[in-house]
Amino acid sequence: MDFHFGRRSFLGLAAGASASVAGAALLGRSAPMASGPSRVRSSGGRLEMDLVAAETAVTIANAPRMALTYNGLLPGPLLEAEPGDAVRIRLHNRLNRPTNLHYHGLHISPSGNADNVFLSVAPGASQTYDFSLPADHPAGTFYYHPHRHGSVADQVFGGLGGVLIVRGALDRIPEVQAAQEQVVFLKDLPGDGDFGSMGMGMMLGREGAVLTVNGQVNPALSIPAGGLLRLRIVNGSNARFWRLALEDHPFNLIATDGGALETPVQLDELLLAPGERAEVLVRGDQQGGRYRLLNLPYARGSGGMMGGMGRSRGMGMGMGMGRGMGMGRGSAQQGPVPVATLAYEGSVATLPLPERLLPVVPLPEPVRTRRFLLNHGMAPGMGMVFLINGRAYEHGRIDTRVQLGDTEEWELVNDGVMDHPFHVHVNPFQVISRNGTPESYRAWKDVVLVRAGETVRIRTRFDDFTGLTVYHCHILDHEELGMMGTLEIAA
Ligand SMILES: [Cu+2]
Incomplete structure (x- = not known):
C-alpha cells in the first residue's frame, strides 16, 4: 500500500518528532502555519467559511513535522453552529489525492452537496458544501473529516479532522452553562517508525506513536476550584481506541455521540472508539494540584499471540485470520500514558452537577x-x-x-x-x-x-x-x- 500524500517530505521532516509519547513531560505546543481563525461561529443563522486541505508544516512537542491539515491547523478550525443554521463550506483540495468531507453525526441530507460521501474532490479542485441544520437538531459535539473511499484512512491518519459543535438545549441547562468548556480532540499521529509495515498495519488499523490532545503532546488543561469542567471529547484517530481516566476525578457523562443523556452517569474511565464522542463534567472538588489525564492500554483483538486460525466460519471467502496475525501494533501501549495535565486555576462558588438533562425518547417497536x-x-x-x-x-x-x-x-x-x-x-x-x-x-x-x-x-x-x-x-x-x-x- 502506497502512502500517497507526500511520503518523502513527511518522513524527512518528521525526524525527531516521534517518540514524544514516551517523553510525555514535554509540554509541546503545536504552532502550525495557520491560514485562518481557529474558531468559526455562525452568525445571523449562517456559517460560511473556506477549508483548505493541505500538507503543511506543524510543530509538535517542539519538533517540526509535516501533517495533513485544514487551514494549516491541527485539529482543523472549531466550527460552532445552532439548529436551523445554514452552513456553507468551501473545501479546497491542495492534497495530491482526492478528498471530500463528512459531517459525522449530523442529521442532514446525504445527497447533493450536503453530507454526500460519494462526492470526490480532485487534487487542485474545490467543492462547496451547502446544507441547513434542522430546527430541532440536537445540541452536541460532532466531527468533520474526509470520507473519500480509498484515501480516508491515510488522510485521517495524516492529521485531517476537526470538531463541529451544535449549541442548543443542552447548553442552556444552568449547571452545564456554568461549566468551563474545553474541547479535547484526540489524535495519534504517525511517528518515525509507523510507515514500515503498511500492509499489516492496515489490517490491524494503524496507530501512531505520537498521542496528541488538540494537536499538542500533554497540554495543560485547567479547572476552577469548586467549579465544573465540561470536556467535549472527540476520538479523531484512524484506529486507536482511547481509554481515558483522570486521576482522582470521575467523569460525569452528560452526552454521547448524538447529544444529551437524561441524567449524568458517573464513570471512572471512558472508552472511545474512533469516531465516538462524549461530553463529561468534571467536578473541581480536590484541594488544588495537578492531575494527569491518562490513556490506559486497550487490546482491541489485534495483538498478542502467534498461531491459531481464525474463528471466522462460513464466510465464503476462505479462511479467517487468527489473533496470531497481530503484530501488536493495535495494543502496543503497555501502560498508562499521560495525554494532558489538569491544573486548578482560580475558584468559583461550588457548582452542583445537574440532576436532569434532556429526555431521550425511546424509539417505537421496529418494523x-x-x-x-x-x-x-x-x-x-x-x-x-x-x-x-x-x-x-x-x-x-x-x-x-x-x-x-x-x-x-x-x-x-x-x-x-x-x-x-x-x-x-x-x-x-x-x-x-x-x-x-x-x-x-x-x-x-x-x-x-x-x-x-x-x-x-x-x-x-x-x-x-x-x-x-x-x-x-x-x-x-x-x-x-x-x-x-x-x-x-x-x-
Ligand atoms: Cu473494523
Missing part, C-alpha cells in the same frame, strides 16, 4: 430486524478483506434498502477476532442490548463498539432524508479494506 455480520477473510489477489455479510464494499452496489420513516432494529454480529466500531451516517441510533443484556441507560449514538464475539442490537429510525449513504467500521483502515455498505433510504 423490521436485519442482521449484519462483521468479519474478515482472504480474497484471491487482494489479501485480507474486511466484510459485512460476506461482502467487501463495492462502489455503486446498494447493500441495504430501507424506507423513510421506518424504525428498524439492526443486529450487529462480530464473528471475527478484532473489535469493530460500527458507524451509521445520517440517522443516530439507540443501543438496545449487548450480548442480550439491555443497555443500562438510553443514549443517542452513531458509533457503537462491537467487540470480537459480541452481538449488539441497535434501533434507528430513518427520519427526514432520503438518498444514498453508508454504514461502516470506523477503524478507517478496515473501512478501506472493505468493511462498508451502501444504504438507500427510499421515499
Whole structure:
C-alpha cells in the first residue's frame, strides 16, 4: 500500500518528532502555519467559511513535522453552529489525492452537496458544501473529516479532522452553562517508525506513536476550584481506541455521540472508539494540584499471540485470520500514558452537577430486524478483506434498502477476532442490548463498539432524508479494506 500524500517530505521532516509519547513531560505546543481563525461561529443563522486541505508544516512537542491539515491547523478550525443554521463550506483540495468531507453525526441530507460521501474532490479542485441544520437538531459535539473511499484512512491518519459543535438545549441547562468548556480532540499521529509495515498495519488499523490532545503532546488543561469542567471529547484517530481516566476525578457523562443523556452517569474511565464522542463534567472538588489525564492500554483483538486460525466460519471467502496475525501494533501501549495535565486555576462558588438533562425518547417497536455480520477473510489477489455479510464494499452496489420513516432494529454480529466500531451516517441510533443484556441507560449514538464475539442490537429510525449513504467500521483502515455498505433510504 502506497502512502500517497507526500511520503518523502513527511518522513524527512518528521525526524525527531516521534517518540514524544514516551517523553510525555514535554509540554509541546503545536504552532502550525495557520491560514485562518481557529474558531468559526455562525452568525445571523449562517456559517460560511473556506477549508483548505493541505500538507503543511506543524510543530509538535517542539519538533517540526509535516501533517495533513485544514487551514494549516491541527485539529482543523472549531466550527460552532445552532439548529436551523445554514452552513456553507468551501473545501479546497491542495492534497495530491482526492478528498471530500463528512459531517459525522449530523442529521442532514446525504445527497447533493450536503453530507454526500460519494462526492470526490480532485487534487487542485474545490467543492462547496451547502446544507441547513434542522430546527430541532440536537445540541452536541460532532466531527468533520474526509470520507473519500480509498484515501480516508491515510488522510485521517495524516492529521485531517476537526470538531463541529451544535449549541442548543443542552447548553442552556444552568449547571452545564456554568461549566468551563474545553474541547479535547484526540489524535495519534504517525511517528518515525509507523510507515514500515503498511500492509499489516492496515489490517490491524494503524496507530501512531505520537498521542496528541488538540494537536499538542500533554497540554495543560485547567479547572476552577469548586467549579465544573465540561470536556467535549472527540476520538479523531484512524484506529486507536482511547481509554481515558483522570486521576482522582470521575467523569460525569452528560452526552454521547448524538447529544444529551437524561441524567449524568458517573464513570471512572471512558472508552472511545474512533469516531465516538462524549461530553463529561468534571467536578473541581480536590484541594488544588495537578492531575494527569491518562490513556490506559486497550487490546482491541489485534495483538498478542502467534498461531491459531481464525474463528471466522462460513464466510465464503476462505479462511479467517487468527489473533496470531497481530503484530501488536493495535495494543502496543503497555501502560498508562499521560495525554494532558489538569491544573486548578482560580475558584468559583461550588457548582452542583445537574440532576436532569434532556429526555431521550425511546424509539417505537421496529418494523423490521436485519442482521449484519462483521468479519474478515482472504480474497484471491487482494489479501485480507474486511466484510459485512460476506461482502467487501463495492462502489455503486446498494447493500441495504430501507424506507423513510421506518424504525428498524439492526443486529450487529462480530464473528471475527478484532473489535469493530460500527458507524451509521445520517440517522443516530439507540443501543438496545449487548450480548442480550439491555443497555443500562438510553443514549443517542452513531458509533457503537462491537467487540470480537459480541452481538449488539441497535434501533434507528430513518427520519427526514432520503438518498444514498453508508454504514461502516470506523477503524478507517478496515473501512478501506472493505468493511462498508451502501444504504438507500427510499421515499
Ligand atoms: Cu473494523
